[in-house]
Amino acid sequence: MSLLSTHGLDAFYGDFQALYGVNVALEEGQCVALIGPNGAGKTTLLRALMGWVPVAEGMVLFDGHQIGGASPDRTVAMGIASVPEGRRLFPSLTVDENLIMGRESGRRGAWTLDGIYDLFPSLRGRRGHLGSGLSGGQQQMVAIGRALMANPRVLLVDELSLGLAPTVVNDIARALPRIRETGVSIMLVEQDVRRALSLSDYAYCILEGRINLQGPSGELEFGDIEKSFFGEAA
Amino acid sequence: MTELLNSIIQGILIGGLYALFAAGLSLVFGIMRIVNLAHGDLIVAGSFLMYSAASVLGLPIWVAALLVLPVMALLGYGLQRSLINHTIGTNVLPPLLVTFGISIILQNGLLQLFTADNRKLDFGAIEVMSLKAGPISVGWYAILVFAVSVATIWGLQVLSFHTRLGRVLRATTDDPEVARVMGVRTEHVFGIAMAIALVICGIAGVLLSAWTSFTPLSGPSRLLIAFEVVVIGGLGSIWGTLIGGVVLGVAQALGGYFDPAWQTLAGHISFIAILALRPQGIMGGRRQ
Ligand SMILES: Nc1ncnc2c1ncn2[C@@H]1O[C@H](COP(=O)(O)OP(=O)(O)OP(=O)(O)O)[C@@H](O)[C@H]1O
Numbered sequence A: 001m002s003l004l005s006t007h008g009l010d011a012f013y014g015d016f017q018a019l020y021g022v023n024v025a026l027e028e029g030q031c032v033a034l035i036g037p038n039g040a041g042k043t044t045l046l047r048a049l050m051g052w053v054p055v056a057e058g059m060v061l062f063d064g065h066q067i068g069g070a071s072p073d074r075t076v077a078m079g080i081a082s083v084p085e086g087r088r089l090f091p092s093l094t095v096d097e098n099l100i101m102g103r104e105s106g107r108r109g110a111w112t113l114d115g116i117y118d119l120f121p122s123l124r125g126r127r128g129h130l131g132s133g134l135s136g137g138q139q140q141m142v143a144i145g146r147a148l149m150a151n152p153r154v155l156l157v158d159e160l161s162l163g164l165a166p167t168v169v170n171d172i173a174r175a176l177p178r179i180r181e182t183g184v185s186i187m188l189v190e191q192d193v194r195r196a197l198s199l200s201d202y203a204y205c206i207l208e209g210r211i212n213l214q215g216p217s218g219e220l221e222f223g224d225i226e227k228s229f230f231g232e233a234a
Numbered sequence B: 001m002t003e004l005l006n007s008i009i010q011g012i013l014i015g016g017l018y019a020l021f022a023a024g025l026s027l028v029f030g031i032m033r034i035v036n037l038a039h040g041d042l043i044v045a046g047s048f049l050m051y052s053a054a055s056v057l058g059l060p061i062w063v064a065a066l067l068v069l070p071v072m073a074l075l076g077y078g079l080q081r082s083l084i085n086h087t088i089g090t091n092v093l094p095p096l097l098v099t100f101g102i103s104i105i106l107q108n109g110l111l112q113l114f115t116a117d118n119r120k121l122d123f124g125a126i127e128v129m130s131l132k133a134g135p136i137s138v139g140w141y142a143i144l145v146f147a148v149s150v151a152t153i154w155g156l157q158v159l160s161f162h163t164r165l166g167r168v169l170r171a172t173t174d175d176p177e178v179a180r181v182m183g184v185r186t187e188h189v190f191g192i193a194m195a196i197a198l199v200i201c202g203i204a205g206v207l208l209s210a211w212t213s214f215t216p217l218s219g220p221s222r223l224l225i226a227f228e229v230v231v232i233g234g235l236g237s238i239w240g241t242l243i244g245g246v247v248l249g250v251a252q253a254l255g256g257y258f259d260p261a262w263q264t265l266a267g268h269i270s271f272i273a274i275l276a277l278r279p280q281g282i283m284g285g286r287r288q
C-alpha cells in the first residue's frame, strides 16, 4: 500500500477544472517528481494533497486513510508538510521564528532548530534576520527547514530550483538525500527535467490536468518527456 | 502660558486612552484585513459592563473592572467564531455589513437596557486629586489612565514579540494561507485576536466610564477617534498607536485651548494633515 496516493483526483477552481482523474502514488521512503509545463496542474496536485484546494474525501489516501478535503492544518498534523510555491516565508518573522512556525503542527521528532542549521549551515549566521531580507536560495532553505520542523512523513516541495542560481540549487539538492535518510518521503515539483529525474525514483508528467507519462526516473526517455510536454506522448 | 502647558499635558494623557481605542482596531485589521465598524460600540459596551458591575451590582471598582475583561474576551471570541469568521474572504463587503449590523444591535440593545441617559461612574477621591508642580496641576486619574494605557500597549508589544501566541498572530498577519499550512487553525487565531482586541476595548471602556459621560450612542465617535489614531500612528505599529493617540490628544488640547469649539476640529485637522503629508502614518512602514 502506498503511503500517499490519489484516486481519480478531480480538482476545481470555481467552475474551472484543473485536474482530471489523476492517479499518483508515493511509496514510503521514495522521492517522486512531478514535471510538466506551466499551468499543467502540478501546484494544484500538491495543494489537493495538502488540502489547500477542496477535493472529495476518497480521492486522497494517506497511510490507509481517506483524507481528501481535510484542511491543511489537519494534513500537516497527520504528517504532510509543504514547501509552498514561491517559498512564502513570513516576511516579518526572523529566520528562527519562521522555522519555529513549523512546529505549530504539534508533531515532535528528530528535526530541531539545530538539525536544520546543520543541514543548511549558511542559515546559522542569519538566525535573527527577517525572512524578507534573505537571498532566494536562503529563503528556499528556510522554507524547507520550516516544513521539516513539522517532522513530516511526507514532504511536498513545489518548485525546488525556480529562480535560483545553479550553485545554490546544488547546495539545496544535496540536502534532499540527507532528508530522505531520516525517513521522509518526498514529492517534488521541478521545472528542470534532468534534475527532477536525477533526484527522484519515479516521475509523473502532467499536461493540462492529466498524467500523460509516468515511469521510474531512470527509465524515462528525455525525448518522450519532451513530447509529453507538447501533448504527443506515446 | 501655564494654562497652555496644562492643556498639552492633559492632551498627552488622554492620548494614552486614544491609543487603547486604536490598538484593538489595528490588531484586527492587521490580521484579518477587516474594519470592525462595531469597535466603538464595543468600547461603550465595556463602559456599560463596568456600569452594570459597579453601579447596578454594587461591586467594588477593582472587582468590577477585573470582571469586565474576561467577559469582553469571551464576547470577542464568540462574536468572531459565530459571526465574523463566516464573512472573511475575498470580498471586503460582508465583514463591513456584519460589523455594521453588530454596531446597530449593540446601540439599540444598550438603549433598551440602559435608556439614552448620560452615565458616568464615580471612582472616588482619585478623580479629584491632582499632582501639583508649581503652577502645573495634573489630575491623578488622568495619570492613572495614561499609565494603564502605556502598560497595556507595552503588554501587547511583549505578547506580540516574545510569546508563541504573538508569533502565531504575526505569522497569520503576514500570510494566513501559509500559517494554516504550518498547522495554525486560523479561525481560532482570529477568535483569539478579537478576544484580545475586546479586552483592550474593555480596558478603554472601564477607564472612560469615569473620565467622561457616555450613552449607548457614544460608540461611533470613539470609532472615529480609533480610526484617526491608527492612520496618524501608522498601521501595524503597536507603539505607533500610542504616538498617534498622543498626537491626536495634543492637537485636540491645543484646539480647545484657543477655542473650546475647536477641540474636535483640531483633532480632525491633525488627522488630515498626517494623511496628506505622511499617508503611511508616523511609524508606518517601519519594523520593530
Ligand atoms: N487560484 C486559482 N484560481 C483559478 N485558476 C487557477 C488558480 N490557480 C491555478 N489555476 C489554474 O489551474 C491550472 C493549473 O495551475 P497550477 O498552478 O496547478 O499549474 P502548475 O503546473 O503549477 O504551473 P506552474 O509551472 O506555472 O507553477 C492553470 O490553468 C491555472 O491557470
Ligand SMILES: [Mg+2]
Binding pocket: A042, A043, A044, A085, A158
Ligand atoms: Mg506551480
